[in-house]
Amino acid sequence: MIEEIPSEPVVITHIIHETPSIRTFEFSRRFEAQAGQFCMVWVPGVDEIPMAFSAGNAITVQKVGEATGALFSLTEGDVIGIKGPLGNGFSPEGRVLAVAGGVGAAPLRPLVTYGQADTFILGARTAEELLYAGELAGKAEDLRIATDDGTRGHHGFVTALLEEADPASYDTICVCGPEMMMKAVLGILDAHGVADRGQFSLHRYMKCGVGICGSCCFDSSGLRVCRDGPVFTGDVLLRSSEFGRYSRDAAGRRIPF
């Protein structure tokens, strides 16, 4: 049975301009969310969209379209609705490596807040789009940075830093970022024989967020990203026909990556 989860009105208390395209919205209520769990955010009069909890009382949003654009027009004191925590989060055990690309750092941030990440690999296109770089430098035990254009850290992709870090020496590898990046990470873990230690947080189009509508079903297993995910282990994704190949839009049409 699927339980009714109400959307709770919360007041935006603080807005942090993290990068030119990403803002963190802190709100008036703290939710008991694990790293990797998400909420459905009601943007009044516009839409309800999935967002990872970047803290118990915060979401971190990249502006990409209508609803995220509307969120960016809100100010402190405005009200949004939060339904959650939803889905399964990361299950960090033993030595933990986090690998983040772009706004994918959002669901991984609580691992650092709770002292659960031994190494954090953070990547972005360019230095000014590195999310939480200052905060992580102060809190993460071992922070490694890559930028596509070489403006900070390693010149290139996070995958080069992953190879250097010896993924087989970690018990859990938590990953979130653009799907092609995650596919490359999974390929490396598989080559090292540790695909099952990888935990990947997926982004898919969602309507209900609670397992009813089927809009987030994943080929070929039919797993629902909102209910059975959004975090899946690498061995499950290796068997999927969809991961790294396509996602679906609101009408269910395939969108190739």
Ligand SMILES: Cc1cc2nc3c(=O)[nH]c(=O)nc-3n(C[C@H](O)[C@H](O)[C@H](O)COP(=O)(O)OP(=O)(O)OC[C@H]3O[C@@H](n4cnc5c(N)ncnc54)[C@H](O)[C@@H]3O)c2cc1C
């Ligand atoms: C579990 C989960 C957690 C997420 N966490 C975050 C987060 O922490 N921060 C964040 O900025 N975004 C996150 N997203 C993605 C976020 O939900 C979308 O960016 C948002 O719904 C886009 O809404 P929009 O109306 O602004 O854009 P639209 O106008 O709907 O679309 C603009 C563009 O974004 C693409 N898009 C739409 N929905 C998604 C989606 N679900 N995943 C990937 N691309 C999408 C569209 O294909 C289009 O190219 C998460 C998604 C999921 C499923």
Ligand code: FES
């Ligand atoms: S979004 Fe409705 S089933 Fe997942």
